[in-house]
Amino acid sequence: MAYYRIQLNDGSSHTLQAVRMRTDASSLYLEERAAGDWREVFSNPIDDVERVQRRFTENDGTWTWLQERLPAPVGGVRAW
Structure with missing residues (x-):
């Protein structure tokens, strides 16, 4: 799993471990794989x-x- 550091506009920082990073129209998500599902x-x-x-x-x-x-x-x- 990769480590990601997310730095926010308010100056805070979050360091997290995740398998993938994805976005939709409004949000950023970091996810891990557990029991065949993305969490x-x-x-x-x-x-x-x-x-x-x-x-x-x-x-x-x-x-x-x-x-x-x-x-x-x-x-x-x-x-599909």
Whole structure:
């Protein structure tokens, strides 16, 4: 699982572990997979999110935080 650091416009920061990050038209979600289902770890209105970073571990064991782009919103309707 990846570590994400979510920095909000109010100056607060949240560091969380999640399998995936997704968005819809209004919110950012971090989710984990449990028993075959996706479970929400964190959600926040997307307008309040200043920056999202993902943690990478270097070969020497140090951490590097790289800025992530927000994924494209997932639509509510699927065409099968």
